Amino acid sequence: MIDAYIVDDREVDRYTARRRLAKSGRFAAVHEAEDGRIFLDKLFDQPRVAASEGPLVLMDISMPVMDGFQTVDALRARMIEQGWPKDVIVVMVSSSSAERDRARAAERPLVRGYFEKPIRVQDVEEMLRLFEGRDLPSTR
Secondary structure: OEEEEEEOOOHHHHHHHHHHHHHHOOEEEEEEEOOHHHHHHHHHHOOOOOOOOOOEEEEEOOOOOOOHHHHHHHHHHHHHHHOOOOOOEEEEEEOOOOHHHHHHHHOOOOEEEEEEOOOOHHHHHHHHHHHHOOOOOOOO
8 A cells, every 4th residue: 555645735636636546545545735845744754664665745836835846856855865765756736737847847856747637537547657667766
């Protein structure tokens, strides 16, 4: 079973994503955060079990406090700083189909995919393929 984080400032988008993830039956726990700072606090405040796989993170691009790109950059920096395994898989989710956002997401080593809202059943299936085929990104 997989742990997941949904990081999005809009309750309706978190609700939709949570329902889609639950429907797959593959997730042990689905955590939520309204912005990047809350997400980082939640993730790094939990004890890390050495044998566990890192979570799947659904990261909204446009949020107050820290946007998705700033959050992914801070996540990567903290993983390196704290010696975390390179096993956190991030997928960006956005209502934007802008090529610029896709390109910015692709520049980040932790980001494995880009999905447009609302999250669909097929999107969750693709996220699971990305997670299971985890050709893990470099944090260096």
